[in-house]
Amino acid sequence: MTMTTYSISDLARELDVTPRAIRFYEEQGMLAPERRGQERIYSAKDKVTLKLILRGKRIGFSLAECKELIDLYDPSSGNRKQLETFMDKIAARRAQLEQQLLDIEQMQLELDTAEERCLAALAETTA
Structure with missing residues (x-):
């Protein structure tokens, strides 16, 4: 049975993110690809993790919040626990x-009030 793996460029292209962003998430300890020499080999789990990070960022979560949710998997x-924490974070973000x-x-x-005052003052200077 072969596992699906991805190169950094495959993952970047598929998820529409830069390789640099992927390396950043790796530096933050959020992704842990295998190494073959200099080459990074990402697993399907890494892909799911990256999708969760990107979704979290889109809805305004910090990287620390994304990491917390991923660690609860x-x-x-x-x-x-992960889903309950996610729901709490969603409620907090919504608030x-x-x-x-x-x-x-x-x-x-x-701004409306300031604009009205400016317009009134301008009208007085031209009268």
């Missing part, structure tokens, strides 16, 4: 985004 438990949205809306009101 435990198929023997049905990944219950953070909702607060940012409120902050943005408040800032837009402040």
Whole structure:
């Protein structure tokens, strides 16, 4: 039985990420490819890990949060701890985004007020 393996360029092309990014995640201890001389050989597990990292980054998780979730991977438990932690992080991220949205809306009101004052002051200088 042969295992599917990937070179760094295969993985980069398939997941639309640079080889440099993959090396960075490796330096962070998040990927551990086999080595054949200078060549890195990535497994299907490495590919899944990289997909999880990229998904986590897309939804705003830090690398530390991504690493924590990856480290909780435990198929023997049905990944219950990983999934529960992921749900907690999703809820926290959602709350953070909702607060940012409120902050943005408040800032837009402040800009509207400043703009109205500027327009009024400009109208007075031309009158």
